[in-house]
Amino acid sequence: MNKIVADQYWGRVVDTMSEALLIISNKGVILSVNRSFEEMTGYTAAEATGKPCTLLECNACELIINDKRTGWCKLFDPEGEDVRRCRCEIVKKDGTRLAALKNASVLYDEDGNQLGAVETLTDISELDRLDRKVELLTRQLDQTDGYCGIVGISREMKKVYGIIEKAAASDAPVIIFGESGTGKELVARAIHERGHRRNGPYVQVNCAALNESLLESELFGHVKGSFTGALRDRKGRFETAHGGDLFLDEIGDIPLSIQIKLLRALETKQFEHVGDDHPITVDVRIITATNKNLIELISQNKFREDLYFRINVLPIQLPPLRHRKEDIPLLVETFMRRLNEKTRKNIRGIRREAMNALVAYHWPGNVRELKSILHYAFTIAESGPINCEHLPPQLLEHVPLEKETSSLQNVKDHRQKQALLEALKEAGGNQTRAAKLLGVNRVTVWNRIRKYGIDIRRDV
Numbered sequence: 001m002n003k004i005v006a007d008q009y010w011g012r013v014v015d016t017m018s019e020a021l022l023i024i025s026n027k028g029v030i031l032s033v034n035r036s037f038e039e040m041t042g043y044t045a046a047e048a049t050g051k052p053c054t055l056l057e058c059n060a061c062e063l064i065i066n067d068k069r070t071g072w073c074k075l076f077d078p079e080g081e082d083v084r085r086c087r088c089e090i091v092k093k094d095g096t097r098l099a100a101l102k103n104a105s106v107l108y109d110e111d112g113n114q115l116g117a118v119e120t121l122t123d124i125s126e127l128d129r130l131d132r133k134v135e136l137l138t139r140q141l142d143q144t145d146g147y148c149g150i151v152g153i154s155r156e157m158k159k160v161y162g163i164i165e166k167a168a169a170s171d172a173p174v175i176i177f178g179e180s181g182t183g184k185e186l187v188a189r190a191i192h193e194r195g196h197r198r199n200g201p202y203v204q205v206n207c208a209a210l211n212e213s214l215l216e217s218e219l220f221g222h223v224k225g226s227f228t229g230a231l232r233d234r235k236g237r238f239e240t241a242h243g244g245d246l247f248l249d250e251i252g253d254i255p256l257s258i259q260i261k262l263l264r265a266l267e268t269k270q271f272e273h274v275g276d277d278h279p280i281t282v283d284v285r286i287i288t289a290t291n292k293n294l295i296e297l298i299s300q301n302k303f304r305e306d307l308y309f310r311i312n313v314l315p316i317q318l319p320p321l322r323h324r325k326e327d328i329p330l331l332v333e334t335f336m337r338r339l340n341e342k343t344r345k346n347i348r349g350i351r352r353e354a355m356n357a358l359v360a361y362h363w364p365g366n367v368r369e370l371k372s373i374l375h376y377a378f379t380i381a382e383s384g385p386i387n388c389e390h391l392p393p394q395l396l397e398h399v400p401l402e403k404e405t406s407s408l409q410n411v412k413d414h415r416q417k418q419a420l421l422e423a424l425k426e427a428g429g430n431q432t433r434a435a436k437l438l439g440v441n442r443v444t445v446w447n448r449i450r451k452y453g454i455d456i457r458r459d460v
Contacts, residue, residue, distance in 0.1 A: 014034045015034050015036075017034055018036060019036060019120040019121060019122050020034065020039075020041065020100075020120065020121040020122075021036065021037060021118065021119070022034075022037055022053070022121075023116060023118050023119075024053045024116050024117045024118075024119065025116040026116045026117075028054070029050060029052060029053070030048050030049055030050065030052070030053055030055065031049065031116065032045075032049065033045050033048050037121070040100075041056065041090070041092050041093060042092045042093030042094055043093050047093075053119075056090040056091060056092075057232065057234075058088050058089070059088055059089045060086050060087075060088035060102060061088075085101075085102070085104075086101075086102050087099070087100075087101055087102075087124070091232060095232060098123065098125055099124050099127070099128035100121045100123060100124060100125075101122040101124050102119060102120070103122075104118070105117060105119075146334070147161050147164075148164075148186070148193055148194065149186050149190070150186050150190060151334045152324060152330065152331070153326075153327065153330060154319075154324040154327045156319040156324045157319070157324060157327060160318060163314070164191055164316070165194060167195075167314045167316065168190075168192075168194035168195035168196075170314065171285050172285075172313040173266070173285070173286045173287070173310065173311045173313045174188075174286075174287045174288070174314045174315075175251070175289065175290070175311050175312050175313075175314070175316070176188060176287070176288070176315075176316045177289075177291075177316065177317045178289070178291060178317065178318030178319075179318075179320050179366055180365065181321075181365045181366035181367055181368030181369055182318040182321070182366045182367060183318060183366075184249070184289040184291075184318060185247075185249065185289070187289075188204070188249075188287045188289060189202065189247075191287055192245040192247075192287070195285075197244050197245055200241075200242075200243035200244030200245070201240060201242070201243065201244035201245075202241075202244055202245050203237050203240050203241035203244065203245070203246050203247065204247040204249060205219065205247070205248055205249065206249045207248055207249065207251055207253050209250075212257065212258065215254070215258055216257075216258050216261070216274055217234070217274050218236060219237050219238060219258070219261075219262070220236040220238060220261065220271050220272070220273060220274060221235045221236030221239060221273045221274065222234050222236075222273050222274035222275055222276075223274070223275045233273070238265060238280075238282050238284055239282060241282070241284045242282045242283055242284060243283055243284075245284070245286075245287055246284045247288075248286065248289070249288075250290060251289065251290050251294075252291075252294055252297055253292075256304065259304045260304070263304065263306060263307045263310055265282075266307075266310050266311070267310065269282060269283065270282075286311065294308050294312075320363065320366055321366040321367055321369075321370065322362050325359050328355075328359050328370070329355065329359075332350060332355065332358065332370070332374065335371055335374045336350070336374060336378075336386075339374060339375065343378055345378060345381070345383065346383045347378060347381055347383060347384065347386065348384070350385055350386040350387075351385050351386065351388070353387065353388050354385075354387050354388050354390070354391060357388055357391060357396060357399050358373075358391075361395055361399055373391065373392060376390075376391070377390040377391060393415065396415075417454075420438065420445065420448050420449070420454065421454065423438050424454070424460045428460075429457075429460045431445045
C-alpha cells in the first residue's frame, strides 16, 4: 500500500523540488523533466521531452561529448567521475545564459545495465554574479599597487612600463614574450586600461585550454547546425571584443588550421562563423602572449611565419624574476600586505636571513612562484616575522651555498640531521639501508653521523 501511495505522489514530489530535474536515456534523449526545469529554462515539458540532451548547450557537455572516448558521453565512462558534479553554463530557450551547478548520476537496472541518467540543475546565477564582483574588486585592489597592478621599480621593469605606454597609444598588434609566471596577463590588461580602447571590452582567450574545434568556435562563433550540439547561433570572442582589445594568451599553442583563419581576420578585419560563409567585420586590436620560442616553432613547421610577422609588431619582453632581483623586497612587501589583509594574521615583516634566501633563489616559476611561497609561509607561521623555518624546503635546498647566511645553514643542518635520524630509525641503525633511504652513499651517512655527533645506540 505504501508503494502505491509513493508512486501516486511521486510526480508531485518531483515538482516541489527547487532544482531542475531531467531524466535522460542512455542514447542522450530527454525522457522527463520537472516543473523547476520548465521555470528555469523556459522550455515546457512537451518541448523538451524527446529532444537530445544537448538542447541546453551546456558548456561542460561540449567538452564531454567532443572528447574522443568510448561512448557518446563521458558520464557513461567508468572514468567519468569528474563530470558528475560540476559548475557550468546552460542556454535558456530565450538564448540567454544561466550559471548552474550540475549533478549527474547514471541509472542502472537490477542487473547492473545502464538505463540512462538523472541530472539536477541548481541556479547559481546570483552566486556567479557575486563571484565576478569579488574578482573585479580584488583586481581593483591589486591595481592600487605599482603600475596598473604590476610591481617593480628595477631598470628592466621601468623599460617595460615605457613600452606599455607606447603600445597603449597605438592600435598595432602587441606580443608579450616571457617565461611562465612573469605577469604577461597583467601587462595585457595594462595596455588595455591605458589605451584609448579602455571603454571598450577586454576579452581574454587561453589558446592552450581548448581543443581545435572548440577554439575555432570560441574565437569566431558558429551557426546553428554547424556541428553536433550547435543548436543556436553563437557569437565568438572576436565579435564580443568589437571596439576593444582581444588578448590571445598562449598563442604558440594555436593549431595551424586556426592560424590561417586568424591571419586572415587580422589582415582583413573580417571572418566567418563556423558553418557559414557570410563575412563579419570587426574593429579589434589584438594582444598576444607566449612563453615559447616562436622562431623555433616556425623552423619546426608548427607556427606560420606570416602570422608571426603579423602579430610581432610591438614586442614586449618581460624579464624573469632572477634578472630583476632588486624588485624582490618590494614584491615581498606588497604580497605580504595583501596576505595580512586576507588572512587577518598578525604577521609583520621578514627576517633578513629569510629575505637573503629569497633573493638568492633562482625563481624558475618567477613572480607566481614567489606568491605561492609567501602563501606557504603565511600558512606555516602563526605570528611575528617570517623566518627561514617558514620557507618551503625545496627553496632552501636550491639556495646557492655562497649566498647562505649562518642562520640559513643552521636551518638546513637541522633538517638534514632530522632526516638522517629518521632514516636510521627506519633502518634499525643499519647505515647502508639508511643511505639507500636517503639516496646517498654509505660514506656520506657516516660523515653526517660524525658531523652531527649522533650516537646510534643512544639516539636511534
